[in-house]
Amino acid sequence: MKKKPVSIRNIADELKVSVTTVSFVLNGKAKEKHISKEMTKKVLDYAKLINYRPNQIAQSLRTGKSKILVFMVEDISNNFFSKIARIFEDIAYDLGYKVIFCSNENDDEKSNELISVFKFRQVDGFVIVPSPGIKNTIENLIKDNIPVVLLDRFFEGLDCGSVVIDNEKASFDATLHLIHNQFKNIGFITIAPDHTQMQGRLSGYVKAVSENGLKPITLEIPYDEVYKGKGKEYIKRFLDKETGLDAVFFTTNYLAQIGLEVFKENKPSLINDLGIVSFDDNDMYKIYSPTITSVSQPLEEISNSLMEVLLPLLKKKDVMTEEAHKIMLKTELIIRESSLRKMR
Template sequence: MKKKPVSIRDIAEELKTSVTTVSFVLNGKAKEKHISKELTKKVLDYAKLINYRPNQIAQSLRTGKSKILVFMVEDISNNFFSKLARIFEDIAYDKGYKVIFCSNDNDDEKSNELINLFNFRQVDGFIIVPSPGIKDTVENLINDNIPVILLDRFFEGLDCNSVVIDNEQASFDATLHLIDNKFKNIGFITTASDQTQMQGRLSGYEKAVNENGLKSNTLQIPYNEIYKGKGKEYVKNFLDQHADLDAVFFATNYLAQSGLEVFKENNPRLIYDLGIIAFDDNDMFKIYDPTITSVSQPLVEISTTLMEIMLSLLKKKDVTEIPHKIMLKTELIIRESSLRKQLYI
């Protein structure tokens, strides 16, 4: 038979004091409530002796705060999201919050199921990398006065806090870097998506090639095909059909990884012959031969900004006040793969 957990009332009865006094001591308010050092020590020592653990659910019901945040991303195994989550976890912990991480696989049904589950569990707030069709779900959270911050992408026409990067400018600058290094036939490999971050990257690429009188060569792979592991097949076919390409810009790091595998498996010479840039840096890019140029997002700045906005929202009585919409800059980390080939080889 499972042993019944010890409650504050049990401690109070054992020490012949009030439940309120024990509660104040265990919640660190003994000095504020003028409880003697002797009684404070007595309560704390006994709680330690019996290995007392507070009932978090009861505590959250009493205070209205769970001190738990949800951090929902597309894929927590993705290098960008996992690094970002790790940094955010440390920042949140220092502020007294625990974080639940989850992946929605860019799937609306899974997103809604997870959001409903954690909302029922009364978490304090959500940081969400939203799948395409959950605009109404996010709006309902806001209308219920629940703190929400959208990350990486946002919904047009929805007044919601968001932290994103300037995807269009980042993509424009990266493409222009290739053009400045004399690449004239640049392919752009991306996902087929109407989401703001991917549209921004595509727009930046097209703007750069159009302004410089070059031809646009794009491959847009359906996300579900990438999820099924067919991304490499699409990349290979694209390269076979565009043998005149002299550079390739990958719109995500996982697409870049697929592309590099295609090069190695089908034509190892391509990694040296083509100019290459990947959106989102990866530690592995530093040790490839050649090293891979990448667009790097400011992970620490993103995480810090997310926490600052979340703490502000948690203090507000009305989270529907004018939302914070933050757009941060990226850094182009120039490595060997995007240099003029006559200088590199």
């Protein structure tokens, strides 16, 4: 026969104290309710002895808090998002929260479905990397008094907390670095700019080349096409067409990976002939030959900032009364061999 779980009443009966006293102690309110240190220790020691675990559903109904957060990104397997998720999980755990991770694949229908499911399950809050068409969904979450923080991108005109980087400056600086190293025909390979972060990266690149009298050479690939595995075809056609390129700037680490595969499979000399910069650092970039220059985002700072914005909302009874906190962070250009001046 399955053993019944131990309840607060069982503890109270065993120690011959009230259920209320046990509840206050186990919920960390002993001092507030003037319960003696001796009684507090007695309850905690016994709870530990019998390996007591609170009924999370009952606790959620009683407090209105599930102590669960949702961390929704574009693709949790992406190196950038998975590293931030891992850091954020530790921060949340230390504050008493558990985190559910999921991927929306940059798809509005999937985003809305996942948000609806987790909202029904009464999670306490969301960190969301939003797909392009869910602005109204995010707005409705806020109206329903559910804490939300946007990561990596945001919606213009939406009063919602967010943590992003200065994409335009990061892209401008990386492009300028290539120009200063005598690269004149810099290809810019990006996801079609449906989001603010890609718009910023494109804008920074165009500004840098234009200010230096150069011509923008861009390839914009729809995200769906990359997700379907067609990124290689786009990049190969681009390289075949733009034969005068002397450098390439990839706006995501997965585009850089695809591009490097195209180089290897079609013309291995390109990895040495072209100047190369990738947005988002990757541990593998340190062991490539040549090593790959990258725009590195501050993962620890991003993760801490997410909780800095989210935690006050979790503590508020009405999130609409909290002014939206929007944080923009700086990146670091990690210069390696791939972007150094080539010997012609």
